[in-house]
Amino acid sequence: MKWKDILFILGLSAVLGACEKKDIEVFTTDDAGIYFQLIKGYYGTTTEIYTDSLDYSFASLPASMKDVILPATVRTMGKVADYDRPFKVVVDKEGTTAIEGVHYEIDLDSVVVPAGKSSANVNVRFFRTDDLMEKSVRLALRLEDNEHFKCYFPEYKNMNTYSSTGVLIHGDSFSFTLSEMYTIPWYWRVIIETDYFGVWTPKKFVVINLVCGFTMDDWNNAGGTGAKIIYGRCGFFATMVQKYLQEQADAGTPVVDSDGKYMQLDSDYAVDYSRYE
Structure with missing residues (x-):
């Protein structure tokens, strides 16, 4: 040929x-x-x-x-x-x-x-x-x-x-x-940042999604009718993440955020890292 x-x-x-x-x-x-x-x-x-x-x-x-x-x-x-x-x-x-x-x-x-x-x-x-x-x-x-x-x-x-x-x-x-680059979801920025999860970082976003089982579709549909992520449930989700972070800290494997500091949510859901000070 x-x-x-x-x-x-x-x-x-x-x-x-x-x-x-x-x-x-x-x-x-x-x-x-x-x-x-x-x-x-x-x-x-x-x-x-x-x-x-x-x-x-x-x-x-x-x-x-x-x-x-x-x-x-x-x-x-x-x-x-x-x-x-x-x-x-x-x-x-x-x-x-x-x-x-x-x-x-x-x-x-x-x-x-x-x-x-x-x-x-x-x-x-x-x-x-x-x-x-x-x-x-x-x-x-x-x-x-x-x-x-x-x-x-x-x-x-x-x-x-x-x-x-x-x-x-x-x-x-x-x-x-x-x-694996993310942009801050509008619902986080406008609705829940100051009350529950604190300042958005890429790594914190991944940890929250892991603990709560969220997907990008959940964030894109947040706040809508039948949505998984709504303001009234964010206290429950923040508590879940706070518990996870505290368990990691107590086990000697504290979660470090994108800025190199130990990961924290809003002050109402603070994690105790005093053993590392």
């Missing part, structure tokens, strides 16, 4: 234009290509839209969840093999700010395209760390050639229809951007 035929099938029109101007060698029987291709969405019923990056916020998860597994999908060109084929992925250190063992863990020594398959996932476990409330971190992966696969597509079009206009994305690299 010639290069331009493969590019036509994949809809890589931007590359096709260049390939038509020069001779392309025919693949040998054992040649196979590999590239990242994560489906971002669909346009209509047949058009797939691809991406070479993924942004994720832990703010969308319940506070009790401490990690998440996210995939980077690879796809292959050429014949499907009847045996597992390892492929090579490395961490691109120049494009990475995430710290292995702190922000993520990944096993790059056992990634394979399974027998009879033309795709596989590179799964990364990301951890919910406190610093993600203040900044985002990035993990960049890069495919490299090995004895089974070649990285033939440094770039290709982000749509599977060759006649459509699209932008170029990277075929040999993929990046994750992780964060």
Whole structure:
């Protein structure tokens, strides 16, 4: 199969234009290509839209969840093999700010395209760390050639229809951007800050959500008919959080707030940290 035929099938029109101007060698029987291709969405019923990056916020998860597994999908060109084929992925250190063992863990020594398959996932476990409330971190992966696969597509079009206009994305690299940044909910700022929970901080917000079982939807709907968070119940919720913070303090594991001080709510729900003075 010639290069331009493969590019036509994949809809890589931007590359096709260049390939038509020069001779392309025919693949040998054992040649196979590999590239990242994560489906971002669909346009209509047949058009797939691809991406070479993924942004994720832990703010969308319940506070009790401490990690998440996210995939980077690879796809292959050429014949499907009847045996597992390892492929090579490395961490691109120049494009990475995430710290292995702190922000993520990944096993790059056992990634394979399974027998009879033309795709596989590179799964990364990301951890919910406190610093993600203040900044985002990035993990960049890069495919490299090995004895089974070649990285033939440094770039290709982000749509599977060759006649459509699209932008170029990277075929040999993929990046994750992780964060957990919050903005103060309007109900906290306007209704309950001075009476119950005190000054808002990202970490206090997470602790309250953990103890009370709140979600972002609960905050977005706060104060409405049938809402979980209403002014009349906030005293009960503040008492729950105060009890939790006191138990942590008494156990020798006091909760530290975003400003480095021991976490406190409103003065009516004060936590006793005197043993640490």
